[in-house]
Amino acid sequence: MRIIVSGGGTGGHIYPALALIATLQKRHPDLQVQYVGTENGLEADLVPRAGVPFKSIQIAGLKRSLSLENIKTAYWFLKAVRSLKKDMAAFKPDVVIGTGGFVSGPVVYTAQQLGIPTILHEQNSIPGLTNKFLSKKADRVALSFKGSETHFPGADVRLIGNPRGSEVSQTKVDVASVREQYRLDERPIVLIYGGSRGAEAINRAVIEAIPALDALPINVLYVTGKVHYDSVSRQAPSADNVHIHPYVYDMPSLLACTSLVISRAGASTISELTALGLPSVLIPSPYVTADHQTKNASALVESGAALLVKEEALTGEELVKAIRQALGRKDEMASASRALGFPDASDALANLVEEVIR
Structure with missing residues (x-):
């Protein structure tokens, strides 16, 4: 063939x-x-x-x-x-x-x-x-x-x-190795990223939120996108539980170890989340054709699998509030997410x- x-x-x-x-x-x-x-x-x-x-x-x-x-x-x-x-x-x-x-x-x-x-x-x-x-x-x-x-x-x-959902659901993962690779302890992992290229609005909110995130009993793995990494690294306050990376090539392995995802609402991201049954806080990009990321996210939000934060309302305070809320409901959100997968x-x-x- x-x-x-x-x-x-x-x-x-x-x-x-x-x-x-x-x-x-x-x-x-x-x-x-x-x-x-x-x-x-x-x-x-x-x-x-x-x-x-x-x-x-x-x-x-x-x-x-x-x-x-x-x-x-x-x-x-x-x-x-x-x-x-x-x-x-x-x-x-x-x-x-x-x-x-x-x-x-x-x-x-x-x-x-x-x-x-x-x-x-x-x-x-x-x-x-x-x-x-x-x-x-x-x-x-x-x-x-x-x-x-x-x-x-x-x-x-x-x-x-x-098809991306099928790929991540079939990934076999050594959780201990993943945690060691990213220097994460035994606390739950919260993954924050803005899609494959990163998102400036999410980066601004995370930088603002880092002092409050440092007080939560979680590991935050924060992926800035390659073009934003140097700028974010200079601006971000120091926090023992916030780990900043420019890009993640093996996202399926990392997602398999993650408890909560904060991200855009691109189609592949939605597929990954539902294939693994991950709860999420979705921040749709307002710059895409016909606002389709908001439409992508709607099934998850309506089923209780995700929370939605509009970019226009995104601040460090709102981000932390959403993370706290999602962590408090993560089991029921995970179940709803899993029910939507292909x-x-x-x-x-x-x-x-x-x-x-x-």
Whole structure:
């Protein structure tokens, strides 16, 4: 079996793709994979780390307003399509899978022009422009949230969940080793992070909250995002129980040891939380398409699995208040979270891949 996979920009598009590849590699030891991303995206780091062959193209997303930058984007798109046609003719993929982000646009589009079967995976409850455009000719569209099918009229849609959740739920973890790696004692672990790139608003609130967090009987593992780490390290007050890191590569192992998560509400994060049955405090990003992170979070909040704090209301005081409240309800929140998971999403997406190439 030969597949091309494309998705990039954020971990939310990349991790489901890597989880799918890992599942297909187990099923098909002779699997040949080519991953297409951008040179400057997070995928250029994560994909080679996973041992997956990686090729980069130059592309950017369209601006939603009139902009001269869109002329440059159109040029790059057409240039990428010309290059990808040659690559696909040489590689001869059986199927091309797009997991989102603007980089998947020219990749899936080229496959569709060449008559190669295509599959899209939409992680969010409200899709982005790329997947809505590509869905018109896709062979299958796999969804993570019930209700998203209304955005893909006429498409062959399947509700499967997010493969990232399957990956984290199957991770075998030595808790003692994880605690030793991050220098954490036996107290419960509260993980705070702002998505794969970090979030400045969350960083500001955590810095403000550190003196109060230092008084709680917990370990706080605080992930700033690489671009924010130096600035946060300079500003953050010292606290024995607050451990600051720029990035975590093995998030599944850390999550498996965690008692409470404070994070954005990206689709992969939601999938991880529900797969492991983790309680959470969700702070949706207000800067994403159609405020879809708030929609992503709604199922967890409404079921009692998570608390919601709007970014506009986020302060150190509000953050500590939410953490205290969640810790007091963590058992019931964990149970509600676990009830929302999709444990077989990686297998379900792999089944779709096999289905379209039969």
